[in-house]
Amino acid sequence: MKKETRTIVYDEKLKIEAYLLEGIVQPFPNHFHEFYVLGLMENGHRYLNCRHLEYSLSKSDMILFNPNDNHGCAPIGDETLYYRGLNIPQDSMLDIVEDITGQRKLPVFMKNVILDEDAKSYYQPLHEMIMxxxxxxxxxxxxxxxxxxxxxxxxxxxxxITPKSNNELEKACDYIEKNYAKRISLDEICQIANLSKSSLLRAFTKIKGVTPYRYLETIRINESRKLLEKGIQPIDVAQQTGFSDQSHFTNYFSSFTGLTPGAYREIFLDKNQHDE
Structure with missing residues (x-):
C-alpha cells in the first residue's frame, strides 16, 4: 500500500496555500472553511457531498468551494487519492477580484464541481510552481x-475590465526588451505600463498572443541564440540573458528549439571550423 503523504507550502508573494495529498484513503467528515478552496483530482475516485448535493469525483474534476460551503468526502473503490489543493483567504481573493473586475466583492462560485480543460491548464503549472x-x-x-x-x-x-490602448502595452514591451537580462517582476511591468495585472495579461494575450512572461522568455531565448552562435558557453549565456540557473535555461531553450543549448552551440562551432 502506498504511503500517505501530505505536503503544504505557503506562498508569501501570492498569499495563498498550496497542498498535495498523495496515497490518501481516509474519508473526510462534513466540514467547511473560512477561505476559498480550488482543488484538482489527479487520481482516485471520491464521493463528495457539498451543499446538499452529491457528486462522484474522478480524475481531472475540479472543485470550487466558497467560504462556508459545507462538504465531506469518502473514497470509492480501492484507488488512493492524489489531489492538489489551493486555499485562498478572503482578503487575497478580494484583492485579485478587484484587480480583475474593478469590483471589490467576494465572488460566489455557482458550481462546486467542474470539468474544464482550460482551467486545468492554468491550475496545474500554478500549483507546481508554488510547490x-x-x-x-x-x-x-x-x-x-x-x-x-x-x-x-x-x-x-x-x-x-476591457484592456486599455496599445500605448500602455508598448511601454511594457519596451521595458521587457531593455531589461530582459535582469530579474524583473510583474509589479514592475505593470507600474511602467500603468496597467493592473489583469489588464496587462489580457492586453498581452489579445494583442501579442502571449503572456508577458512568455514574451520575456522569448526575448531571452532569441538573445541566447545569438550568444551561443558566437561560441559562448551555455552557463555564461544563462547568466547573461537573465535565467535563474542553467537548468532553467536548458529546459526553456529545449522547449523552444528542440535542442539543448550545448547542442545548438556545437552546430555553430562545427560550422565556423568548417568555414575556416
Whole structure:
C-alpha cells in the first residue's frame, strides 16, 4: 500500500496555500472553511457531498468551494487519492477580484464541481510552481489567468475590465526588451505600463498572443541564440540573458528549439571550423 503523504507550502508573494495529498484513503467528515478552496483530482475516485448535493469525483474534476460551503468526502473503490489543493483567504481573493473586475466583492462560485480543460491548464503549472518555490512572475500570471477564467465562467455576475490602448502595452514591451537580462517582476511591468495585472495579461494575450512572461522568455531565448552562435558557453549565456540557473535555461531553450543549448552551440562551432 502506498504511503500517505501530505505536503503544504505557503506562498508569501501570492498569499495563498498550496497542498498535495498523495496515497490518501481516509474519508473526510462534513466540514467547511473560512477561505476559498480550488482543488484538482489527479487520481482516485471520491464521493463528495457539498451543499446538499452529491457528486462522484474522478480524475481531472475540479472543485470550487466558497467560504462556508459545507462538504465531506469518502473514497470509492480501492484507488488512493492524489489531489492538489489551493486555499485562498478572503482578503487575497478580494484583492485579485478587484484587480480583475474593478469590483471589490467576494465572488460566489455557482458550481462546486467542474470539468474544464482550460482551467486545468492554468491550475496545474500554478500549483507546481508554488510547490517548487518558484520566484518567476509566470506564477502570478497563471493565478490571474485561472481566476479570470473561473470568474467569467462560474461566478455570476462579473464583468471583466476591457484592456486599455496599445500605448500602455508598448511601454511594457519596451521595458521587457531593455531589461530582459535582469530579474524583473510583474509589479514592475505593470507600474511602467500603468496597467493592473489583469489588464496587462489580457492586453498581452489579445494583442501579442502571449503572456508577458512568455514574451520575456522569448526575448531571452532569441538573445541566447545569438550568444551561443558566437561560441559562448551555455552557463555564461544563462547568466547573461537573465535565467535563474542553467537548468532553467536548458529546459526553456529545449522547449523552444528542440535542442539543448550545448547542442545548438556545437552546430555553430562545427560550422565556423568548417568555414575556416
Amino acid at each position: 517548487q518555490g518558484s520566484t518567476e512572475f509566470e506564477k502570478e500570471e497563471y493565478l490571474y489567468l485561472l481566476l479570470s477564467h473561473l470568474l467569467q465562467n462560474y461566478a455570476q455576475p462579473f464583468d471583466v
